Amino acid sequence: MTTPISCREALERLYEYLDGELEPESADEVRRHVEVCNACYPDVKFTTEFRDALHRAARGQPAPPGGLRRKIEALLEAETEE
């Protein structure tokens, strides 16, 4: 059974919680708090929306140009022949 934590403690650890960086017990404390706390809800939702937007943008980044791998392989080949 984990100890209840305050809103401030929960928000201080929120990023580490969402990033999966907390020890299990600490993560459990945050999870138990934010699941039921109305006062924290806007902050938690704001942060979740923010993270989702960043992850979406990460997936939308352009792929490397088609010939780049070939160029690198040619560089390595030349290096190997030296």
Place this chain on the structure above:
Amino acid sequence: MTAPKTETFEREALPHLEAVYRFALRLTGSPGAAEDLVQETFLRAYRAWDQYTLGTNAKSWLFTICRNAFLRGRERDTRRDELVTRAARTESDADDRVYESPIFTGRADYDPEGDFFRGLVDDEILEAIDALPDEFREAVVLSDLQGMSYQEVSEILDVPLGTVKSRLFRGRKMLQKALYEYAVESGFLTEGKR
């Protein structure tokens, strides 16, 4: 150069080409410069391949080489140096700060729950990330765009774990503010949506 070296390099390093390219793109801000930087990164990595332990974290290792190559090649103009100095000062102050919310509090008037983030297109978000001061941008890119752990970010940037947390704390907050202000200025976030 031996065949096994080429084989292991192709197996362990080249699959990370896309991730390294995307990282280079955020560092340089230009596709052409990113392409050059990626080529330099893989060439340096190949030359130093005997220093890499097979089966460990090739992606993290390549990112370190990429960042070092970028820093060495970058033009250091006065303005950038000023930004770095200012940011470093803010960072050291953060250690003794009184409680500060990790979330941008100014958004309360219009959109306290951050629904506006769903209306932003990827390019607007990426441009806002590119506009962050260097050290905050690096931390946000590595953690939020590349999904690296704090430990990996700490090793790539060669800073303590606490500094990674502090840079993420500040960088994310700056980014939230920039995106919020962009949404207000663009007119798709108005008081009526409250």
